[in-house]
Amino acid sequence: MSTQSYLELWKLTKSYPSPKGEAVIVKDIDLRLKQGEFVTVIGHSGCGKSTVLMMVAGLTSITSGGIILAGKELDGPGPDRGIVFQSPSLLPWMTAFENVMLGVDQVFYTADRVEREQIAEYYLTLVGLGDAMHKRPGELSQGMRQRVGIARAFALAPKMLLLDEPFGMLDSLTKYELQEVLLQLWRREKTTAMMVTHDVDEALFLSDRIVCMTDGPEAGIGDIIEVPFERPRNRLEVMEHPEYYPLRERLIEFLEVHAHRKAPTVVPETAPAISKAKEKVEPELVS
Amino acid sequence: MKWIQRLGLDAVLLPLVGVFMCLIVWSGISGKSVTTKTKDDWGDVVTTTKRTGISADLPGPMETWEKSRSYILNPLAKRGELDQGILRFTWLSLTLVVQGYLIALVVGTPLGFCLGLSKTFGKMFDPIFQILRPVSPLAWLPLGMVLFLSAKIQVPGFGAYTASELAAVFTIAICSMWPTVLNTAVGVRAIPQDYLNVAKVLKLSPAKTLVKVLIPATLPYMFTGFRLSLGIAWLVIVAAEMLTGRPGVGGFLWQQYNALSYSHIILCILTIGVVGYALDRLMSFIESRLRAA
Ligand SMILES: Nc1ncnc2c1ncn2[C@@H]1O[C@H](COP(=O)(O)OP(=O)(O)OP(=O)(O)O)[C@@H](O)[C@H]1O
Ligand SMILES: [Mg+2]
Numbered sequence: 420m421s422t423q424s425y426l427e428l429w430k431l432t433k434s435y436p437s438p439k440g441e442a443v444i445v446k447d448i449d450l451r452l453k454q455g456e457f458v459t460v461i462g463h464s465g466c467g468k469s470t471v472l473m474m475v476a477g478l479t480s481i482t483s484g485g486i487i488l489a490g491k492e493l494d495g496p497g498p499d500r501g502i503v504f505q506s507p508s509l510l511p512w513m514t515a516f517e518n519v520m521l522g523v524d525q526v527f528y529t530a531d532r533v534e535r536e537q538i539a540e541y542y543l544t545l546v547g548l549g550d551a552m553h554k555r556p557g558e559l560s561q562g563m564r565q566r567v568g569i570a571r572a573f574a575l576a577p578k579m580l581l582l583d584e585p586f587g588m589l590d591s592l593t594k595y596e597l598q599e600v601l602l603q604l605w606r607r608e609k610t611t612a613m614m615v616t617h618d619v620d621e622a623l624f625l626s627d628r629i630v631c632m633t634d635g636p637e638a639g640i641g642d643i644i645e646v647p648f649e650r651p652r653n654r655l656e657v658m659e660h661p662e663y664y665p666l667r668e669r670l671i672e673f674l675e676v677h678a679h680r681k682a683p684t685v686v687p688e689t690a691p692a693i694s695k696a697k698e699k700v701e702p703e704l705v706s
Numbered sequence: 707m708k709w710i711q712r713l714g715l716d717a718v719l720l721p722l723v724g725v726f727m728c729l730i731v732w733s734g735i736s737g738k739s740v741t742t743k744t745k746d747d748w749g750d751v752v753t754t755t756k757r758t759g760i761s762a763d764l765p766g767p768m769e770t771w772e773k774s775r776s777y778i779l780n781p782l783a784k785r786g787e788l789d790q791g792i793l794r795f796t797w798l799s800l801t802l803v804v805q806g807y808l809i810a811l812v813v814g815t816p817l818g819f820c821l822g823l824s825k826t827f828g829k830m831f832d833p834i835f836q837i838l839r840p841v842s843p844l845a846w847l848p849l850g851m852v853l854f855l856s857a858k859i860q861v862p863g864f865g866a867y868t869a870s871e872l873a874a875v876f877t878i879a880i881c882s883m884w885p886t887v888l889n890t891a892v893g894v895r896a897i898p899q900d901y902l903n904v905a906k907v908l909k910l911s912p913a914k915t916l917v918k919v920l921i922p923a924t925l926p927y928m929f930t931g932f933r934l935s936l937g938i939a940w941l942v943i944v945a946a947e948m949l950t951g952r953p954g955v956g957g958f959l960w961q962q963y964n965a966l967s968y969s970h971i972i973l974c975i976l977t978i979g980v981v982g983y984a985l986d987r988l989m990s991f992i993e994s995r996l997r998a999a
Contacts, residue, residue: 497907510918525908
């Protein structure tokens, strides 16, 4: 096993049968992640980012190609990959602690109970839930629930972390906080991570490399951007880095090119006029 | 009306008004005994008692109360097998219902899980369930009799069961099972994919998946099924006791009908209704407790 590729996606293809023949969602994705690397995938909604991530997670079947993690070809889901989804998918009848313990019990079944409890408590404390770990998801805020999700993923001591828009449903303040939490834990654990996001700033702040996917059908990798900011990163320093805005421009341009490539003529010339008219109407509607 | 609401009286007062109105309608259509004295051709006084009214033989509210009061005021009396206080009868009926109901839960819940989890199982048995579900208890009971005709089952602590008792338990069980089966299945199918993914990712064993994910996720649906099942189990009691001649609310009802004591039929109907309502409340209470826990 070379350290050059810890995770390797090899000609990864996914298609669904459809009435008009096979609908190819993603095609021939080749991607290699180094151990400890943080890679973010961006692309337009519906291009197949989640599909790729779910295939790595083993929750969606692979049509063709393969995935190799730590020298072994993956086959189905397993606790060696910690997953954080957009919704934290905690079991609502268990407390935060019990949710984390469910995984810890599975992975560290040889350890005794006290040790396992310590592991769960440790990670819950690291994500800032030291006081709230015995509450049920229903009693926690959205942000706190996502913290539990992050703690649960890390507590498995996974080979890889898979994150699908983990902060997509949070307000920007909570989002910033949780990005810091994630970054700290990731640095501490040195876990290889693959994340999907729509947020260009989030991608730049967190990742080592950003993979830009082209639009589907038959989506592939359009561009890979190296993010040169030094670690540990500080949000302000990153934003003041001379490379920050050029990179940001490049990402946005990439996304825009792919947005307009498909339907440049759909936007009518009169669109601004309509939206202005709407703006004028709005106060009347309010009153 | 505002002041009634403000005093919180509407919760008590309005139902009372409703009951009162029903009593008026009941009085209106029920019959009365009218005694007339006439002199016949020979000059003797002849008293004739005749019932008159829209439904001449239906006893009115007061008459029902007069005839039933001994059963209600002495609810635990036992004057004979088929002449007992109303609570005694209720108790006898309840013990039978509970036995059938528990069997329904024990059999129905796993069936529901299989139905919800396995498409193959569903395809195999769903048509059968759909056909058996609407069959009336009156139809099941004779089959139960046949089924247990030669059976003599000795259950420690309960004593011996006769064929008719077994048939009654069987009927209650098979009639009340379906809501549990179907609701459990619906609940299992409605488990969010997210929860199942958690089980898959963590590679939980089948047993652990069942205990930690499937059952808790299905519990609200299961309980809806349990509640509906209990309602049906209680509904079946009259049919079961009527046909088997077992003492209980339903048996008493049938016997009193044959004895032309129509007041007692009404007493039994009201008892069955009140007990059924109480059982439903009890299940809702347990359900809400469970949800809060
Ligand atoms: N089970 C399925 N059957 C058929 N098509 C599917 C199925 N699941 C997903 N797709 C299609 O695959 C495409 C990619 O979906 P995917 O969820 O991966 O997109 P995404 O890039 O994650 O989008 P978003 O940014 O909105 O989350 C979509 O066009 C979707 O319609
Ligand atoms: Mg997605």
